Amino acid sequence: MWTVHELSEISGVTARALRHYDAVGLLKPTAVSEAGYRLYDDTALERLQQILLFRELEFPLREIKAILESPNFDRNRALEQQITLLELKKEHLENLILLAKGIKMLGVKYMDFSAFDKSRIDQYAEEAKKLYSKTPEYQEFLEKSKDWTPERDKAMEAGIMGIFARFGEIKGTDPGSPEAIALARELQGFITENFYTCSDKVLLGLGKMYSGGGDFTESIDRAGGPGTAEFAAKAIEAAVGSI
Secondary structure (H helix, E strand, O other): OEEHHHHHHHHOOOHHHHHHHHHOOOOOOOEEOOOOOEEEOHHHHHHHHHHHHHHHOOOOHHHHHHHHOOOOOOHHHHHHHHHHHHHHHHHHHHHHHHHHHHHHHHOOOOOOOHHHOOHHHHHHHHHHHHHHHOOHHHHHHHHHHOOOOHHHHHHHHHHHHHHHHHHHHOOOOOOOOHHHHHHHHHHHHHHHHHOOOOOHHHHHHHHHHHOOOOHHHHHHHHHHOOOHHHHHHHHHHHHHOOO
16 A cells, blocks of 8 residues: 555656645545545556546546546546547657757757647647547536535535445445345436436446456445446346346
8 A cells, every 4th residue: 555655756756736636536545544634556556547647638637537437438438538649749849859859960050840749749649539429428427516615516426435335335246136236226326316317228338347357346346245237237237137
């Protein structure tokens, strides 16, 4: 586990920014020590890398949160975009270095500004954004959350984690039971009311994401105990079937 100070040193992200990420629900600590210190594990570090990836693509924090919590998020595709963007930036910097060296060696004015052109980088970043922003769920979430305060974020997180805590209370039972299915439908209704329209197809995708390991699985299992995410996913599948 890492403290805010240690994570700041590892990542280069300021402690103030990390606390802000926590406040807006973008990067929650894995645990809080008895002394009140935020603690982060490897999964949190991986999520922070994803956040920084989208910051490189110049996404606002609110949009990054919507993307990372979307059932359509594809980590491998995001990494491919990051690699391409960094290669474009590398090429841009190399051109600037060559320009500066040329001016220094020649010792004369050189009135060519093409090396400063960032249009390819800007165009790629814009195209990358469109891959995510075109989904109706993404647009609906942005509209619903545009006026949210940090307090509202916390209330929404508490609401959804409360449902998972109740999944945890029955995780030793049949995930196809009426009670488990009712909880799955309650979760679907909560998401539709507060985030975006959660169709059966979207709910099934979320269930797979919940049980797929990583930040979501750990967060859900913290709310309801080990195995809660897997149980919730099975209850969702029982509720909506395979689509």
